[in-house]
Amino acid sequence: MKVLLVNGSPRKNGNTxxxxxxxxxxxxxxxxxxxxxxxxxQAIRGCTACGACSRNGDCRCIFDDDIVNPLIRKAAEADGYIFGSPVYYAGLNGSLKSLMDRMFYAGGAVMRQKPAAGIACARRAGATITADEINKFFQINGMPVVSSTYWNIVHGRGAGEVEGDGEGLQTMRNLARSMAWLLKCIQAGAQAGITAPELERGTMTNMVRGDLIDGAN
Structure with missing residues (x-):
């Protein structure tokens, strides 16, 4: 079994x-x-909602000049995922947001129903919002969201400051233990003949209507 961990920070060896x-x-x-x-x-372009990835049928984004498609291929070989982001303006780092938009739009099928978790690193505030933003990608893709003993966040600004957040690092360790436990449970279930559920697909309801009902919009 294998877990793919994605560092969404522009700093390679920082707190994230x-x-x-x-x-x-x-x-x-x-x-x-x-x-x-x-x-x-480096810059990662955002999703343009062109729909080409839906038509090509091979879990590949039409834009092939950055890390997105190589990461989709790596994701296909993994059994679980942890995505981490720094917090700059009370939310997900822009580069990671662009990557995840395209990665899940084009390659969501290779990750569906596999366990995942989002973690965030902040100087002070915005960490829980950021972790929740990441987890929403998993929730819409039928993926079990792995939890810990606190929200999956750590605190630190300068490189190495996270070492002072003992509870944050403990939360990371417990998150990893929960991930390992769930992966082993899924493996044991598969060996016992218990497979992932068949998910209904195809029904889409447009919640925007062009008509008026009883004078209401």
Missing amino acids: DRALEECAAVLNQEGIETELIWIGA
Whole structure:
């Protein structure tokens, strides 16, 4: 079994990376293989909702000049995921948001029903909002969201400051233990003949109406 950890910070060896490394160390102790990917500091274009990825049928974004498609291929080989983001303006880092928009739009099928978690690193505020933003990608894709013993956040600004957040690092370790436990449960279930549920797809309801009902919009 393998967990893919994605560092959404432009700083390769900052506090977000340190939190992910804490998760990876515990996963390795639990016998789970890990791979930590840094998305880099280069610009990642946002999704244009062109729909080409839906038509090509191969879980690939039409824009092939950045890390998105290579990461989708890595995601296809993984059994679980942890995405981490720094907090700059009370929310998800823009580069990671662009990456996840395209990655899940084009390649969501390769990650569906696999466990995942979002973590956030902030100087002070906005961390819980950011972790929740990441988790919403998993929730719409039928993926079990892995929890810990607190919200999946750590605090620190300068490189290395997260070391002072003992509870945050403890939360990362417990998150990794929960991830390992769930992966092992899924594996044991599969060996016992219990497979993922068949999900209904195809029905879409447009909640915007052009007519008026009883004078109301």
